[in-house]
Each structure stands twice: as C-alpha cells, then as structure tokens.
Amino acid sequence: MVSTIANVDVKQKDSSQALVIAISCSAVLEDTDEDDGKDQSLGAALPLLEALQTVNQHLVAANSAESLLFDVLLVTTDERQQQSARIVSSTKHHGLEVSRFCFSGREDFVESLLENQVQLFLTAEPKEAAQALQKGILSALLGHQSWSSPSEQLRVLFCDKDVITTTPANLAPATQRFWSQLGAMRERFGVLDSPVSILVMTAHGGRQRLGDTLVTLRSHGVNADEAHCLAGAPQGPVLDLLRPHFLLGDGDLK
Template identity: 75%
Template sequence: MVSTIANVDVKQKDAEQALVVAISCSAVFEDADNGDVLGVGVAHPLMQALQSVNRQLVAANCAESLLFDVLLVTTDERRRRQSAGIVSSTRHYGLEVSRFCFSGREDFVESLLENQVQLFLSSEPEEVTLASQRGPMLLIDLAGVLSALLGRQTWSSPSEQLRVLLCGDDIITTTTAKSTPAAQHFWSQLGAMRGRFGVLDSPVSVLVMTAHGGRQNFADTLATLRSRGLNADEAHCLAGAPRGPVLELLRPHFLLGDVMWSS
C-alpha cells in the first residue's frame, strides 16, 4: 500500500512544470543514536544543492514554475515506522521536501509513477534495481523512470551548485535508441533550467565525460545532447584513461550513465 503525505511546511510545486526528483530516505537520513532527529546521509549536499537552484530561480523570477519538486521515498517497514521522525527531521534540517511517499517493495515502482517522478536517486543498489529493472547501476527502466545510484563521494560534492555528470558512452545508445518520452522530457527540462542562468556562476552545472572512443564519438555525444536541449558546461574525453581522478576533480552529485564511482 502506498501512502503519500504532503509537506504542509512547503509550498507545493506546479505538477505540470516542475522537475520531479524522488530521493530514497536511506540516502537522506541515517539512524540517530538517540532522540527523534535522524542523522544526515550522503544525499544531504545534494538536497542543499537542489534547494540552492530553486532559491536562485525564484529570486530571478518570483513566478518561476520550472523548479525541482523533491519527494522522499521509503520502501521498507522499518523506515515506515520512522515516518514521524522523517518528517520532523526534514523540518529540523530545513529540507525543502514537497511530499513523503511510504511504500513497500512490491508497489515501489507504482509509487514513483503515481507521483510522476522523472528521476530517482538512492544509495541502495536494491532500490535502484527496483526502479530501473535493469541492474544495480543507472539505466532507464521500462516505465520511463530515470534512476541513479548515489556514492559515498556525494559527501564531497558542493552544496551551492548542483553538478550532474552524464556518461557520454551511454548517451548515444540510451538517449537515441532506448529513451522513453519521460526521459527525453527530463533532458529538455534540465536543459531549460540550466538555460535560465548565464555562463558564469550558475547553480546548475552539466558535465559530460566519455570514457572510451575518440574525437568523433565525443562530438556525436555533444551533438546528441544539444538535440535534446542540453548543453554541457564541461566536457571531458578520456579515451580510455582512468576515470577515478576525473571523478574526484569534478565532484558530481550523481552520475547519469553506466559509470562506476570507483573506476
């Protein structure tokens, strides 16, 4: 059974215009040793970065409707029993969460679809597997929900700028051949959101990295992204070089593509 609770402390976003992101409670909060307030998890800098983007969008245009609409999702019974603590901890840390969605593993994907989620993020491989139905790393699922696994390195990502890294090696095959309308809508919305800001000092940074292939493959990747309405702030062609040092330098909040954090 799916239970969705609106957060009365937060102004609800325009469901038709917002970019809906669901984040697993297991990534946002860790269990507290004592008291009702849960400890912050690996997704805390990500949550702050999403809020920074929304804050600057509204500052530039008070009527802005293209905003991140953030949901917290839980899939296990223990977390459901902590629902009061999750809500109060969200208030304690000042997190801008529109809705809380409590579901079981059997109706988890249904809960994402019901809430029109365009991107699901979790630190639990099992949850990403459920959402993607294609394996433990990021893929596009059959129902059109884009999903990504958050790594421990998310802790070191900046809290004032959202940094999204796209794996260019996966862009050509996934975006052109297998992309669902929902995924394409995500790319265009992210591109439109990035376009709200100038070249310098943007709270949204789109990064592209190709691990394999040469110059032509790299050019094809950038052209494909532009056709989806998304331009890159930084682009890196590794041509087989180790990815680990570049990942440490870029410090993305999450990876869209089949890139391993440790590689």
C-alpha cells in the same frame, strides 16, 4: 500500502511544470535507533538536497512566478515507513525543502514513484534503481563522491558508460522530458556563476566520440558546461575532481 503526505511548511510546486525528483529516504537520513528520541542524522544525499534548494532559490529570486523548479520527494523503500513521523520531523529539523513524503515498502515503492509522476529517482542501492528503470522511471545512483559534492551548485554528470546497464525501451519519453527540462533550467542562467552545471565525460574513444555525445545532448536541448574525453584513462581521479551529485549513462539517452 503507499501513503503520501504533503509538507505544509513548503510551498507546493506545480507538478505539471516542475522537474520532479524522488530521493530514497535511506540516502537522506541515516537509520538510527527509533527509541533514542533523537532526530535522524543526515546521509550522503545532503549536498544534493542543498544544491537543489539553491537552484530553486536562484530561479525564484529571478522570477517570483517561476514554475520550472525542482519538486523534491522523499521516498521510503523499506520498513522505515513505520517511522513516518520521525522522518518528517528530522527533515523539517534540518531545514530540507522536501515537498512530499511517500511512505512505501520494498514491494510497492515504485508505485509511489509512478503515482507522483517522478522524472528522476535517486538512490544508493543498485537494485532499487534497476526496479525503477524497469518501470520506465529514469534512475541514477548516488555514489561516494556525493559526500563531497558542492551544496552551492548542482553538478550533473553524463557519462558514456552506463551507470545502470539494463535500460528498457519505454524509458525514452521520460528521459527526453528530463533532459529537456534540465536543459531549459540551465538556460535560465548565464555562462558564469550558474547554480546548475552539466558535465559530460566520455570514458572511451577520442574526440569524435565526445563530439557525438555533445551533439546527442544538444538534440535533447542540453548544452554542456564542461566536456572531458578520457580515452580509456581511469575515471576515478576525474570523478574526484568533478564531484558530481549523480551520474547518468548513455543507456539513459537514446
């Protein structure tokens, strides 16, 4: 069974205009003993949530009527749906701007993503990301670098090596909308000191491969802030330097 609760402490976004992002609860709040009476500790997605809030704050400060904002949902994908009151309390205690809470289980969490018109699902579990992708929902993994990502700037990395290799054909419309909206959001800010940074990294090939990747992104309304051509070099050191909040692969953009 799927249930959705609106956060009355957060101004609700216009979902037809906003960029709707769902984050797995397990990546936001660490699972603890539900009988200890304490709020749950924050997980790896904390810098991401703070960065999304920072972007929204900058957008509203520039235009109080702005509708192109991040609309953040927290989604349970396991038995923690039974801890709904505690999850809501913990989120509010830590001041996280979550618009809605979707309580579901392993078998029906994708249904909650579809019902809420989610455009990007973020999780630390590859199996969950693959399940969402199969239903046409753009998904990405939150990796170890998420812990050290900045909270004052959202950093999205497009890499020409797939993060999730199984990408269905029905993903194309959702992907195009996501990149189009993200690109439009980035255009709201200037070249310097933007709270949104779009990074590109090609793992293989030379300058031509990088150039082709940039052209593809531009065709979807996205201009990159940084571009890196690894030409087969190890990705680890570059990822540690770039500190992206999440990665999207070339299988996610056709």
